[in-house]
Amino acid sequence: MYFVEWLTWLAYIDPKEERDAFEKQHKKVKRKALYESDDLEMLESAKKPACNTPKSRGPVYLYNEHILEMRCGMWEAKRGLISLISATIIYTIAAFLFIAIKSLALLIKIAQNNYEEPYGSRLFIALFAIAIVLLISLPYLKYGLRITRLEMFTSRHLLIRFNRTTQQVYLHRPTYCGGIVTLPWHGVTSSHSDKKYAAAGSLGLPLDLMWQPSYAGALHPELVHVGKAANNYTEQQAEWEFIRRFMDEGPEGLPRPRITSHFPWPWQAFTPQFEGLTRYFRTSSRITKLGLVRADNQGLPWLSIDQRLKIRLFGTPKPPISG
Structure with a gap:
């Protein structure tokens, strides 16, 4: 589903006057200054091992000595x-x-x-x-x-390809979502490279990868979500460590992931809605399971789409106080 990516791209290409007016009217997110030293610290952290148990939960579409191709996109569970x-x-x-x-x-x-x-x-x-x-x-x-067209009459998945030979990362997106973007691996950062960078409320979301404007080659950062929604922070760290080791050290010693076909099987439109809920489904009653699926589809009602993009840059907004 390309809805989030499409809205993000429209926000990127909005005139500066419109973006400034929007930010002036929506002062709900308290911005945290991001300094160059913080960028360098996160880049250094991305080069270090995050855990001792690398594992990819997929979906992985291509995996060999040179290429790792995975699903990319934030709101797979909201498709339909x-x-x-x-x-x-x-x-x-x-x-x-x-x-x-x-x-x-x-x-x-x-x-x-x-x-x-x-x-x-x-x-x-x-x-x-x-x-x-x-x-x-x-x-x-x-x-x-x-x-x-964001859902129908087109491919249902965004793709991200890691090429360890060229040390480049390729984001495969439609032209109306920005098109194919080539990014340097050495400029990537992730909030899952270290727990101190983890954003509150990130559970239930896929692994996030980010490139600052200086590495993205644009006036805006590139933020993408890779793989399945996580049940816990350990899964996110293991996914990140799997990608990091593949790009920095090679596939030797990594557990071979299950390869998913590109063929659009019908169940692929429904299974993402249950990602990130495994730990609850194991012990919950049937009524609770139905409620969990409904809650997963609703997401965070108080969190707007543009705020999700700003979480990684400026910190996490607090939910409004009711009553």
Whole structure:
């Protein structure tokens, strides 16, 4: 699903005046200054071992001596809503279009055979159906189709490829989400390289990787999420250590990950919704399990999309106090 990446890219290319006005109106996140010394410290930490048990939970699509290709994206568990809404709109357009065509066919038949039966009701139904089709389809084709494309009629996964031969990382994204980006491995940082960098509330999210603007070659940082949502910090550290060792030391000594096919199997649209909930499902009742899936789909209601991007840069916002 490309929805978060699409919104992030739109935020990157917004004019500076609009971004400044937005930040002035939304002063909910207390920014923490990020100094050059902090960047260097995180870069040095990213070169050190994070744990002794490297392991990738996947999905891994390609793995050999030179290449490691994994799933990349933040909101895999939120896939399906755009498709459901889009399918409803498309079905409505198709249904009224069918009614309009059927009514017009009957009107043509009446005109050709000189029947004396009344045709006023048929004409009204045909005109009404055509009006509904135009009223829905024109705005949808102009504004809604590009949002539908974020999930439907396209690949359902973003990809990230680590090439240890060239020491480059490639983010495979559609052109309307920024396109393919090439980043240097030596400029990567992660909040899971050391516990002191871990952001509060990061459990239930995949491993995060980040490149500062000076390494990203742009005026904005590159923040990506790799692999499955984690059940605990240990899983996130193990995932990071697996990637770090592959790029810095090679695949020797690493446990071979299970290879996932690129073929879009139907269950791949549902399994991500259960990632990050394994520890709860083992001991919970059936009613609790249903509640956990619902809570996972809702995420953090008080945390906006742009704030999620700022967590890694400026710290974690506090939830609003109710009552």
